[in-house]
Amino acid sequence: MKGRRLLIIDDDPEVRYTLRAALARDGLQIDEAETGAAGLERLDGESYDFVLLDHRLPDIEGLDLVPDIRRRQPNVLVVMMTAYGTRKTAVEAIRRGAYDFFTKPIKLDELRVVMARALERRQLVRESGKLRTRRASEAAFGGLIGKSAAMHGVFDTLTKVVEADTTVLILGESGTGKELVAEAVHSKSRRRDGPFVKLNCVAIPETLLESELFGHEKGAFTGAHDRKVGKFELANGGTILLDEIGDMSLDTQAKILRVLQEREFERVGGTAPVNVDVRIVAATNRDLVQDVREGRFREDLYFRLNVVTVRLPPLRERPVDIPLLAEHFMQEFAEHQGKSLERISPGALDAMCEFQWPGNVRQLRHAIERAVIWSEGDELGADDLPTEVLSGSIVAASALRTGTDDSLPDTMERIERRILIDTLRGAGGVQATAARRLGISERSMWHKVKKHGIDIDRLKG
Numbered sequence: 512m513k514g515r516r517l518l519i520i521d522d523d524p525e526v527r528y529t530l531r532a533a534l535a536r537d538g539l540q541i542d543e544a545e546t547g548a549a550g551l552e553r554l555d556g557e558s559y560d561f562v563l564l565d566h567r568l569p570d571i572e573g574l575d576l577v578p579d580i581r582r583r584q585p586n587v588l589v590v591m592m593t594a595y596g597t598r599k600t601a602v603e604a605i606r607r608g609a610y611d612f613f614t615k616p617i618k619l620d621e622l623r624v625v626m627a628r629a630l631e632r633r634q635l636v637r638e639s640g641k642l643r644t645r646r647a648s649e650a651a652f653g654g655l656i657g658k659s660a661a662m663h664g665v666f667d668t669l670t671k672v673v674e675a676d677t678t679v680l681i682l683g684e685s686g687t688g689k690e691l692v693a694e695a696v697h698s699k700s701r702r703r704d705g706p707f708v709k710l711n712c713v714a715i716p717e718t719l720l721e722s723e724l725f726g727h728e729k730g731a732f733t734g735a736h737d738r739k740v741g742k743f744e745l746a747n748g749g750t751i752l753l754d755e756i757g758d759m760s761l762d763t764q765a766k767i768l769r770v771l772q773e774r775e776f777e778r779v780g781g782t783a784p785v786n787v788d789v790r791i792v793a794a795t796n797r798d799l800v801q802d803v804r805e806g807r808f809r810e811d812l813y814f815r816l817n818v819v820t821v822r823l824p825p826l827r828e829r830p831v832d833i834p835l836l837a838e839h840f841m842q843e844f845a846e847h848q849g850k851s852l853e854r855i856s857p858g859a860l861d862a863m864c865e866f867q868w869p870g871n872v873r874q875l876r877h878a879i880e881r882a883v884i885w886s887e888g889d890e891l892g893a894d895d896l897p898t899e900v901l902s903g904s905i906v907a908a909s910a911l912r913t914g915t916d917d918s919l920p921d922t923m924e925r926i927e928r929r930i931l932i933d934t935l936r937g938a939g940g941v942q943a944t945a946a947r948r949l950g951i952s953e954r955s956m957w958h959k960v961k962k963h964g965i966d967i968d969r970l971k972g
């Protein structure tokens with residue numbers, strides 16, 4: 512933190528002295544102001560990295576000063592200090608553009624951690640701004656965007672794979688971009704002028720899946736009035752995406768295996784083999800190795816599919832991609848909704864970078880879509896974000912410095928419970944809605960509500 516500039520705005524000389532004495536040792540250059548007005552004057556003359564702001568000042572409430580500070584120096588990181596630490600004030604401070612919130616007496620080690628992290632994150636935000644112009648060439652592959660090391664690894668694999676015409680297996684949590692990868696594999700390959708056919712294996716009842724894949728002859732079963740061409744035939748000369756392949760029955764798996772081995776199959780109710788030239792791309796969010804071990808997935812099919820594997824990392828493991836994706840989606844939706852948004856506020860980016868995104872990129876995209884609807888003016892602010900994103904970030908920030916001896920699992924439980932309650936409240940107690948916002952299934956929401964003993968009725972209305 513050497514050479515960074517800090518402004519302390521507090522009327523209590525003792526607080527100023529203690530903070531200065533401690534933080535000067537980190538190499539920070541420190542100025543002081545006793546009142547809000549004096550603080551603003553300082554900010555007019557000098558540029559700062561941090562402002563430590565007291566909640567109660569002689570001339571103004573600290574909260575009310577935050578927007579003025581941010582207007583003068585949009586990139587400055589404002590940390591509020593108060594003796595009256597309530598959650599409500601914390602939320603309000605962050606809504607108005609503060610970066611974080613501390614209760615007096617300030618725990619200096621925690622303050623240092625928060626400041627160091629804030630600097631890192633600001634760096635990240637700046638880099639993403641620079642990247643905007645270079646993005647087209649370096650941080651994208653097909654429709655995929657990303658500049659993290661992990662995504663560059665994915666792009667490298669894809670570059671090799673597109674020309675090879677092999678089978679590709681795409682793995683990753685829900686919402687990580689598997690379908691987009693499949694599209695990129697097709698559109699960059701020599702098959703690009705051929706058809707790209709998608710089949711979602713779970714969306715189709717097992718009884719119909721076979722005829723959907725392979726087609727059927729007229730009269731093959733009751734209701735088969737006409738001959739039907741299956742997806743494999745439709746994809747001839749192109750690519751087929753077998754989505755959610757981990758959810759396919761063992762029966763269907765055997766039939767797919769045959770197509771992979773022999774490039775031929777029969778229509779349901781037919782006898783003549785049909786030959787096809789199709790590249791197979793398969794995707795799943797399941798752990799196929801585990802499924803093989805437990806007998807739910809055929810090992811031979813797994814090896815056939817697993818010629819090249821593309822693993823998409825969850826969004827929470829590549830936070831540097833978040834600003835990039837957020838800006839991309841903001842531009843997309845701003846254009847769509849006819850809004851003249853120019854940028855995302857640093858506070859909003861901070862909250863997004865701290866959030867865990869259980870629903871990955873899809874959830875981020877939805878969050879931005881909603882935020883664009885709420886936004887006014889040319890900046891998308893933290894208070895435009897869905898509450899679950901915002902409260903998640905405050906929860907994470909406060910958990911960092913509780914200073915208790917709770918174990919990690921206990922802390923995680925507490926945070927999970929908090930997020931669930933906040934989201935459920937925001938959703939008026941409707942579990943299905945809350946589940947969707949958090950990117951988890953209704954079933955898993957139900958389990959979690961039960962596990963945490965959350966009283967849904969109290970969250971309604």
Ligand SMILES: Nc1ncnc2c1ncn2[C@@H]1O[C@H](COP(=O)(O)OP(=O)(O)OP(=O)(O)O)[C@@H](O)[C@H]1O
Pocket residue numbers: 654655656657683684685686687688689690691692795796836872873876
């Ligand atoms: N790297 C990325 N760059 C741009 N957009 C992305 C990226 N990853 C995902 N998206 C977008 O996020 C949304 C979800 O992606 P996609 O449908 O490909 O996810 P998925 O992995 O197939 O999820 P599921 O397992 O739930 O089917 C889409 O709108 C997609 O365009």
Ligand SMILES: [Mg+2]
Pocket residue numbers: 689690754
């Ligand atoms: Mg998908």
